[in-house]
Amino acid sequence: MAEKDIHRIAVLTSGGDAPGMNAVVRAVVRMACANGIEVLGINRGYSGLINNDFRKLTARSVDGLLQRGGTVLYTARCAEMMTTEGQQRAADNCRYLGIDGLVCCGGDGTYRGALSLARLGVPCIGIPGTIDNDIGCTEYTIGFDSASNTAIQCIDKLRDTMQSHERISVVEVMGRRAGHLALNVGCAVGAAAVLVPEHEGNFEHDVIEKIRRSRINGRHHHIIIVSEGYSMTTQEVADRVQEETGMDTRVTILGHIQRGGSPTARDRIIATQMGSYAVHALMEGKEKRIVAVQHGQIVDIEIEEALEMKKTLDEALYNAEQSISI
Numbered sequence: 001m002a003e004k005d006i007h008r009i010a011v012l013t014s015g016g017d018a019p020g021m022n023a024v025v026r027a028v029v030r031m032a033c034a035n036g037i038e039v040l041g042i043n044r045g046y047s048g049l050i051n052n053d054f055r056k057l058t059a060r061s062v063d064g065l066l067q068r069g070g071t072v073l074y075t076a077r078c079a080e081m082m083t084t085e086g087q088q089r090a091a092d093n094c095r096y097l098g099i100d101g102l103v104c105c106g107g108d109g110t111y112r113g114a115l116s117l118a119r120l121g122v123p124c125i126g127i128p129g130t131i132d133n134d135i136g137c138t139e140y141t142i143g144f145d146s147a148s149n150t151a152i153q154c155i156d157k158l159r160d161t162m163q164s165h166e167r168i169s170v171v172e173v174m175g176r177r178a179g180h181l182a183l184n185v186g187c188a189v190g191a192a193a194v195l196v197p198e199h200e201g202n203f204e205h206d207v208i209e210k211i212r213r214s215r216i217n218g219r220h221h222h223i224i225i226v227s228e229g230y231s232m233t234t235q236e237v238a239d240r241v242q243e244e245t246g247m248d249t250r251v252t253i254l255g256h257i258q259r260g261g262s263p264t265a266r267d268r269i270i271a272t273q274m275g276s277y278a279v280h281a282l283m284e285g286k287e288k289r290i291v292a293v294q295h296g297q298i299v300d301i302e303i304e305e306a307l308e309m310k311k312t313l314d315e316a317l318y319n320a321e322q323s324i325s326i
């Protein structure tokens, strides 16, 4: 595709933060600088665009960002960006600031904002950044691996004390309405049961019977992972487990700790690849795309099409976990 004349681009992070977002910012800035393009960092997602809250970024100002958790650009969920007035103001500000293209890192809400701007003439490229890995068009979202590893480290520690006291640990993992993070974590910690919204199934069979059977087999501590989107609350799960098995049960809600920390190698690398790809996409004249991983390759997809795509749980992994956790 022909190279487009681009002088200045902007980058923002929006929605819930995810480890690796800073690595995206760094890659965008460095790749732009390498091609003689100026970069503005927009603070607080779309709210910064609406309120002209930005700073100039240079190759040196992003030093040290690769390994840093959170996002130095701050992030926000911006209600104003859902209104036509807010969208128009953001697009007008882009024109006023001479922004030839915008890179937006976040989840579905971020892409809807990008789509509205693209329709108003501002070329936008989205990058999937969320610990939930719940974006339909891509096999992977930046932050998922780091959040999985953070949860795994915490649960490994929990297992030590559960084992000593012969208890059951019921652990709530984030993921909004999707069970990808819970399944990943449950599999990696060898959970007795993983409760996800995609499989509301049979509680008695999937949890209680399983624990009874494995107790008979000589196991005296168990980890149960509950995805935050599951129909029962984590406390309800724990109460029922304690009541029906008679075992001492404790609840742990991992919460926002899963969103923090230094990104893993996988997140640093994919953030670098996607950030670089996004700058090239703008240089090639692409205007309304999302960077995604499909069949292990980095590709880009039309935003409207991407928003229509649904992601299903990895059923093979779920079935393997169900069979192995005996």
Ligand code: F6P
Binding pocket: 016, 107, 130, 131, 132, 174, 175, 176, 177, 228, 259
């Ligand atoms: O989308 C990321 C996420 O951490 C979800 O897993 C969770 O449901 C939500 O954000 C929490 O949002 P907040 O930071 O607004 O409490």
